[in-house]
Structures are given as C-alpha cells and as structure tokens.
Amino acid sequence: MLxxxxxxxxxDRITTGLAKRYFPDAExxxxxxxxxxxxxxxxxxxxxxxxxxxxxLSGEIGQLFKTGKKDEATAKREQVKGLxxxxxxxxxxxxxxxTDLENALLAVPNVPHGLVVKGHDEKDNEVFKxxxxxxxxxxxxxxxxxxxxxEYGIFSLELGVRTTGAGFPVFTGQGARLARSLVxxxxxxxxxAGYVEHQLPLLVNEESARATGQLPDKEGQMYHVxxxxxxxxxxxxxxxxNLYRGEIVDKADLPLKLTGYTPCFRREAGSYGAHVRGLNxxxxxxxxxxxxxxxxxxxxxxxxxxxxHVGKLLTDLGLPFRILRLCxxxxxxTSAMTYDFEVWSAAQERWLEVSSVSNFETYQSNxxxxxxxxxxxxxxxxxxxxxxxxxxxxxxxxxxxNQTPDGILLPEVLHTYVGKAKLEKI
RNA sequence: GGAGACGUGGGUGAGUGGCUGAAACCACCGGUUUGCUAAAUCGACGUACCCUUACCGGGUACCGCGGGUUCGAAUCCCGCCGUCUCCGCCA
Numbered sequence: 181m182l183x184x185x186x187x188x189x190x191x192d193r194i195t196t197g198l199a200k201r202y203f204p205d206a207e208x209x210x211x212x213x214x215x216x217x218x219x220x221x222x223x224x225x226x227x228x229x230x231x232x233x234x235x236x237l238s239g240e241i242g243q244l245f246k247t248g249k250k251d252e253a254t255a256k257r258e259q260v261k262g263l264x265x266x267x268x269x270x271x272x273x274x275x276x277x278x279t280d281l282e283n284a285l286l287a288v289p290n291v292p293h294g295l296v297v298k299g300h301d302e303k304d305n306e307v308f309k310x311x312x313x314x315x316x317x318x319x320x321x322x323x324x325x326x327x328x329x330x331e332y333g334i335f336s337l338e339l340g341v342r343t344t345g346a347g348f349p350v351f352t353g354q355g356a357r358l359a360r361s362l363v364x365x366x367x368x369x370x371x372x373a374g375y376v377e378h379q380l381p382l383l384v385n386e387e388s389a390r391a392t393g394q395l396p397d398k399e400g401q402m403y404h405v406x407x408x409x410x411x412x413x414x415x416x417x418x419x420x421x422n423l424y425r426g427e428i429v430d431k432a433d434l435p436l437k438l439t440g441y442t443p444c445f446r447r448e449a450g451s452y453g454a455h456v457r458g459l460n461x462x463x464x465x466x467x468x469x470x471x472x473x474x475x476x477x478x479x480x481x482x483x484x485x486x487x488x489h490v491g492k493l494l495t496d497l498g499l500p501f502r503i504l505r506l507c508x509x510x511x512x513x514t515s516a517m518t519y520d521f522e523v524w525s526a527a528q529e530r531w532l533e534v535s536s537v538s539n540f541e542t543y544q545s546n547x548x549x550x551x552x553x554x555x556x557x558x559x560x561x562x563x564x565x566x567x568x569x570x571x572x573x574x575x576x577x578x579x580x581x582n583q584t585p586d587g588i589l590l591p592e593v594l595h596t597y598v599g600k601a602k603l604e605k606i
Numbered sequence: 607g608g609a610g611a612c613g614u615g616g617g618u619g620a621g622u623g624g625c626u627g628a629a630a631c632c633a634c635c636g637g638u639u640u641g642c643u644a645a646a647u648c649g650a651c652g653u654a655c656c657c658u659u660a661c662c663g664g665g666u667a668c669c670g671c672g673g674g675u676u677c678g679a680a681u682c683c684c685g686c687c688g689u690c691u692c693c694g695c696c697a
Contacts, residue, residue, distance in 0.1 A: 238678040242624035
C-alpha cells in the first residue's frame, strides 16, 4: 500500500498517475485518507498525554507507598482510575480509525510510473520491443500443441481430470523430461546471473498473502486450505518476497537477488473455450521466479536488467517474442511498471504471455515492513519480480513452432538437459 | 497426536510487580593511544508513532503474538503461535 506521507506530499503526482488506471474518485479517496490520518494523529497526541500523566502518577504512588504515606497514595490511586476510562475511550476510537485508515489505503492501487501510458485494458498496451525477425510460418497440417501433446505423449489433461479435475495437466515421458529440463535450464541461467536459488513452501499464511498484495485484492484466485487457514501459492513471488518481511537490511547488500522454482496454483474460475485450451490456461503450472529487493535510487535499472535477463532466456530458446509495456489499466493493482513478454504461438497464430516483470516500488515493502539502513535512517526498499519463466506456454510454443514431419526439434540449450535433440512421436 | 521445558535488544545472557527500554559481556560504529597489526581506553549503539523543530529536545508503545488483573506488568493470569527434549506415528 502507499504511504500516507506520499499521499500528502505528492497529491498531484498521485492523482494524475491513478488517472492512467481510470481509478475513480482518487481525490476523494486521498482526502479521506488524509482526514483519517489527521484524526489518528490527534487521538494519539491526546492519548499519549494522558498515558504520560498516568505513568507519572503511578510512579508517585510507588514512592508514597515506599515512604509509608498510605493515605496520599490511596487518593492518587483514585485519581488515576479516573484517567483510565478516558484513555480507554481514546484508544478504542484510535483502533477504529487505524482499521479504517488501513482499509482506505488498501483500496488505492499503486501509482503508475511516469512512462506508463494511460489506458483501459490490454488493447492500450505499448509494444515496447517488437519482434524483429519474420514470424515462423508452418506448413499446412501444422497442429496446435494440445494435438501434438497426444501424438508425442507430452502431457494429458484427461489423466489430470481423473486424479483431480479440469486444468491439472499430467506431464508424461519425454514431456515430463522436457518440463524438468526447462526448470533446470531456467534455474541454472538465473543462478549464473547472480540470483540465489531457494526451495520454498507451497503454502503460505494469510499475513504473507496480504503483504505481497494477493489479499484482499485477489482472494478468489487462490486456493484456500481452510482446515489450517493456509493458501496455495499463486506464484513463488509470495514466499520469496516474504522471506524478508520485517527485515532491515544493509544498503550495501542491495540488490538482493532471489530465484526459486515452484508449482503455482490458480483458481482462474469461469473461462472456457479455444483460447484456454491445452496449456494456455491451467490451474497448476510450473514457474521459475526472480525477485529483487533494490535501492530505490536504482530500482529501474534493476528492472531493465531483469527485462534483459528474461529476454536472453527466450532468445536462448529460439522463440520469437515481443515485449509490452502495460498501460495503467492493464497493470496489476500493486505494480508501478510492468513489462509483459509474449511468445509467438505459430499454430494458434497468437501471442502468449510467458513472463511479467514488475517494479512495485515501495507498495509491497510498505506492508512487508522491508527496509534498508542508510547511515542512521531506515527507508523502504523497492521490490521487483518477474517470471523467468513460466513453463506451460513456453512448452506450447516450443511444440508448435518447432514441429516438423520428423519430430519436434529442440533448441540447442536443451539438448543436454533433455538428452536428445528432438522429440519423437510415440 | 501425548507429556514437559522454554521464548528478553545483532549475539550470549541478567531481570519474578514501581528505581528497567531493559544490567553485564560480545559484535558493530566513532574517537584517543600505539612503528604496523594486535591490545588498551573513552564514547555512541533497537524499532515505530506523536509533539516540537533552524538545531537541540520531549512523549508514547513495543521483552514471541493477542487478551486480562493492577494506580502501575518483561515480571501475575488466560488463549494462541513457535522452539527444544522425551514418547507415539510416518515419507
């Protein structure tokens, strides 16, 4: 969430920024927040004064008892009892104001960066870097990946239905090997680039989900394990970023670079049809994530570096891709700037999102209480993350784009991982 | 899952109702001293919020988390979470 002081001091920047998202009534929301904060300060000032008085009197009571002046002590005790009620009233109201303030802040999305364009939805996104070459053209009879999956024994959605339900693919044989290879390739590339590998919990508590912004905004998108009140992670961003919740790190240690592979779970209820067939959208999928905790002064350089790194992964795989810079309306609630990577799916003849790289500035760290120390002062860090990469659509594009009459050719970087240069029909 | 012990500042570790935001030691930082290093010595050394503000300063809260008792809680009571030990079960 945004900081109240930012809302106070940079009201113009924030209202114009939020307008890029078409966030309604920003001025009113900000005015409400500032009024609540004023009220909070006022209550605290009053309550603190009374508490100070109580502490002084209590100290005196102790002295009086010690020196045997019981009568005076008893009189003062009655005096303090009177204060108690007043303090309690103020503190009760303060608690209500705190809750209201928190809720009001949670309702305001992050402010888009100055370079982000105004827009309603995906149609307004900028093509930041178009694909430079020619898109591959497939011979007649080329098949979408869900048909290739059957012919080559890559994965089965039917088996997933049997064990679980729709949207839980079961990778088999060379398909499972391919998936494992991609995970290894991505983790190796990420660690080579300085990201420290982590194996993470797949379930997180409510506090973690709240700190990275999945709650309360996207509650319906997560699987909730009610018996233990835990959530299945929709992305490893959640446990990875929360590793540093509440920490104060040395500025010299920034940026902290983390990576981790996890399955991801998303309910994504209510959408069916051709555009979600096969691996295009599933409830469980594999993803390797990168996270950076950065110095605010250089966080956009880090964002550029992450974009370059993800671009290299896709180049290594030989997949045609383009980079979008999302418009205000299409960005996630918590993001200040987001680049989406899309690979060309030759048989479906459409672009598929495979990575989303974002700078959240202090929006997450404010709730994470994630700070760094500079001289005596502590400041919120910036947090960034990106997929590097999400597997299903990569697999879809690899299968479709590289299909030949003799099999599916694998890019060279995968040969040693998969143990062969092409996939064969079964 | 059962029984017991425990949870204090970056670390070790005192503290069982007021003199404790918290001893002492270690680490870290700054100064002095010393050919260098080391040692010695002095000082500073948690976080958040509020007030004041040029600077200085003052107040409140926090001793796992939440509630309660009390004029007053790190200290007493209740609930929760976590750690350790023993038992049971188990990939």
